[in-house]
Amino acid sequence: xxxxxxxxxxxxxxxxxxxxxxxxxxxxxxxxxxxxxxxxxxxxxxxxxxxxxxxxxxxxxxxxxxxxxxxxxxxxxxxxxxxxxxxxxxxxxxxxxxxxxxxxxxxxxxxxxxxxxxxxxxxxxxxxxxxxxxxxxxxxxxxxxxxxxxxxxxxxxxxxxxxxxxxxxxxxxxxxxxxxxxxxxxxxxxxxxxxxxxxxxxxxxxxxxxxxxxxxxxxxxxxxxxxxxxxxxxxxxxxxxxxxxxxxxxxxxxxxxxxxxxxxxxxxxxxxxxxxxxxxxxxxxxxxxxxxxxxxxxxxxxxxxxxxxxxxxxxxxxxxxxxxxxxxxxxxxxxxxxxxxxxxxxxxxxxxxxxxxxxxxxxxxxxxxxxxxxxxxxxxxxxxxxxxxxxxxxxxxxxxxxxxxxxxxxxxxxxxxx
Amino acid sequence: xxxxxxxxxxxxxxxxxxxxxxxxxxxxxxxxxxxxxxxxxxxxxxxxxxxxxxxxxxxxxxxxx
Numbered sequence: 001x002x003x004x005x006x007x008x009x010x011x012x013x014x015x016x017x018x019x020x021x022x023x024x025x026x027x028x029x030x031x032x033x034x035x036x037x038x039x040x041x042x043x044x045x046x047x048x049x050x051x052x053x054x055x056x057x058x059x060x061x062x063x064x065x066x067x068x069x070x071x072x073x074x075x076x077x078x079x080x081x082x083x084x085x086x087x088x089x090x091x092x093x094x095x096x097x098x099x100x101x102x103x104x105x106x107x108x109x110x111x112x113x114x115x116x117x118x119x120x121x122x123x124x125x126x127x128x129x130x131x132x133x134x135x136x137x138x139x140x141x142x143x144x145x146x147x148x149x150x151x152x153x154x155x156x157x158x159x160x161x162x163x164x165x166x167x168x169x170x171x172x173x174x175x176x177x178x179x180x181x182x183x184x185x186x187x188x189x190x191x192x193x194x195x196x197x198x199x200x201x202x203x204x205x206x207x208x209x210x211x212x213x214x215x216x217x218x219x220x221x222x223x224x225x226x227x228x229x230x231x232x233x234x235x236x237x238x239x240x241x242x243x244x245x246x247x248x249x250x251x252x253x254x255x256x257x258x259x260x261x262x263x264x265x266x267x268x269x270x271x272x273x274x275x276x277x278x279x280x281x282x283x284x285x286x287x288x289x290x291x292x293x294x295x296x297x298x299x300x301x302x303x304x305x306x307x308x309x310x311x312x313x314x315x316x317x318x319x320x321x322x323x324x325x326x327x328x329x330x331x332x333x334x335x336x337x338x339x340x341x342x343x344x345x346x347x348x349x350x351x352x353x354x355x356x357x358x359x360x361x362x363x364x365x366x367x368x369x370x371x372x373x374x375x376x377x378x379x380x381x382x383x384x385x386x387x388x389x390x391x392x393x394x395x396x397x398x399x400x401x402x403x404x405x406x407x408x409x410x411x412x413x414x415x416x417x418x
Numbered sequence: 419x420x421x422x423x424x425x426x427x428x429x430x431x432x433x434x435x436x437x438x439x440x441x442x443x444x445x446x447x448x449x450x451x452x453x454x455x456x457x458x459x460x461x462x463x464x465x466x467x468x469x470x471x472x473x474x475x476x477x478x479x480x481x482x483x
Contacts (some may be wrong), residue, residue, distance in 0.1 A: 043478050052437040106481060142483065207458070210483060221466045237483055255423065276460045281482070292439035293471050306478040319481060344456035377482070399424065403431045410438040412461055416445060 024350035031351045039345045040354050044104040044307035045089060049077045049115040049123065051312045055144050056181040059212060061240045061379075066329065067323035075114050077312040082123045084336040085310050090130030090256035092341040097132050104138045107161065108309075113147040117155045121359050123160040123185045140164065140207055144178065145333065146186055151203050154165040165194050167229075169222035173214060192228060192408070202365030206234030208233030208279075215249045215262045222268045227277050234297070235281040236263060237301075237341070239322035243383035244392050250393060260400035267401070271408060286405050289372045291413070298379075300398075302373040308344065310336060325382035352376060352388065360388045372406075373398050442468060 031037045036299070050252040052062070052075050062070055072335065077085075086285075093103060105127055107120065115123075124139055131137040141156070156357055167190060168174045177184025180390045197206050209231040213223065226234055241247030249258040267283055285295040297303025314336040334344055340348055352359045356369060364375045365391040375381060375393025383390045392398060446469035457465070 040478065044480055046481055104480065235482060255452070269458045273459065275458045276463050279463075283460070284464065284467075287460070288467060288471075290435045290438055291442040291464055291468045293468045294477055295479055296477050297482045299477060299482050303476050305478045307481045321483065365423075368428040369435070372435065396424075399428060405429065406431045406435045406438065407459065409464075410434045411443065413438045413441045413465075416441075 006047050008100070016245055021349040021385065022389040023387065025348055027348045027352050027355070027359070028346050031355055032346075034358075037355065039351070040304045041345070042092060042306050042308050042341055043100050043102065044106065046106045046108050046309040047077070047085065047087075047110060047123070047309065048309065048311045048320070049107050049112045050110040051075055052114060053144070054146055054180070055113060055178055056109070059177055059239055060417050061321055061324040065240060065324040066245065066326045068086075068327060069323070069331070070110075071313075074312045075110075076119065077123075077310075077314075079119065079122060081310075081312070081314045082119065082126055082263065083335065084121070084314055086126035086130045088336045088339075088341050089127060090132075091173045093130065093132050093135055095342060097135060100135050102136045102138055103131060103293045104140065105143040107139070109142075111144055112141050112149065113143055113152055115301040117151070120155060120161070121159055124161065142166065142210065144186065144190060145191075145193030145197065146189040152195060153205075156205050157202065160190075163197060163211050164207045166210045166212070166213050167189070167194065167199065168214065169217050169225060170225045173217040173222055173225075176214065176216075177212070198229060204230060207230065208235065208281075210235050210237055212239055213259060213262060213382050214239075215258045219262045219266045220269060223269060231278055233279040233281055236266070237295075238377065238380065238394055238397075240321060240379060241382055241393055242325055243390060245324070245388045246393055257397045257400040259394060259397040260404070261399055263397075264404050267408075277377060283405065286372060286402055287409055290406055290409050295374070299377050300372060302356040302371055303336050305355075306354070307377070308341070308350075316341065320376070321377070321379040322382075324379050325388075326384075330384075361386075361391060363391050367391075369399065369402055371405075372402050 028403050051070050058064055091209050093100060128137055139161045141163045143163050143165060168178055171187045174187040174190065178186045180186060199254050209226050209229065211226060213236050239247045241250065270280055271281065281297050282299055283299050285297045289295055289301055294303045298305050307319060309320050309330065311317055315338060316332055316334040316339060317330040318332060330345055332344060357365060360370060360375045364370050376394050376398050378388055380392040380394055381388045381390045442465060446465055
């Protein structure tokens, strides 16, 4: 594959006109010229069924960062938009059925449960109806758990929806960021909902916990608190940030690694346990890469990313985490009302995430651990001028964390092998 | 971004990872053959996962929040 230009400038920024940042159309040309490259269909569909939230978390990439496009969108996805989204999904599934064993639909928001039972039921029925035989439909939801009432749990059972719950640790840790608009913390309501989801009759619908890292919390306290809920999976999310809007604990010194320093004690506690207490997605994926496997999470590794997002207005978007980069970063210009999903497969922003090592910047290409790190989460690479063609703003943290995990795993595997 | 000193450290880490992957491949083959892998630690689960992975299939990476 030929070298990719760093940045294509359509007109001069000094004149106040738009600078086209990487990835540009050159990415698509380079991919099409490469006989090894193959476009991959979308297999994961994040549906913004409700664009407002009953919480006002201060780190939310939808409402609190660079993008404010939510203001102009309908609060709830209409039935007509659900129909169009399901129809486009069905077309795409049928066109690529040989390559798709499982299709995943993730109900997202805002808070998806605010969309109400009628719309959620209708949506799941429409997507099931559009799923061809031979493809398994996996429906998930990311929720703050505040609305996990008995009625909504029955709804989830009837619709076959499994839920990830956002929980940042104990009361103080959680309430620091995850608040109602009036400033009151949401911990009690979240725990109440989580306990209801964890009850025996619904436990199989519990997918796991998502914890956004705040390094001012004690990592072991947070881990112990999260594990006490016996989640089948835990994930620790690095706060969204980039080279222009750095993460909260980032000081620009490549020798300081506050996020790795926070994660490593958790890794050691988890890894040293004689019986694994739960899956920790970030650690599991790194270990799998170290052992010669491939990652299934977008945070690490170089395997293709085959996900798109459909907003309440039918807009077909890139992953909404990109909203943390700049206003409009997730927009493709496509909409389910007029465009097929196949029409997006050759968008530069899609191709760039299916090119593996070819889509990394020169620094990452030269890095010895690039196949493990994969350049980190795409949104974390953004820098004005060079777009996403940069190392992650978490480069130092990822390097240190991966180095620690490799040393621990290597010691055990190589000793075992001797 | 990594400086030269960091890069040297990362080269050592990458070499260690490559050796680990090679050793893991041998381990998982023998564990599969013996069907006797009862290690329920994090590493045991990871070795089981690698052993059961279809290496001819590249799974997609998925949305993580």
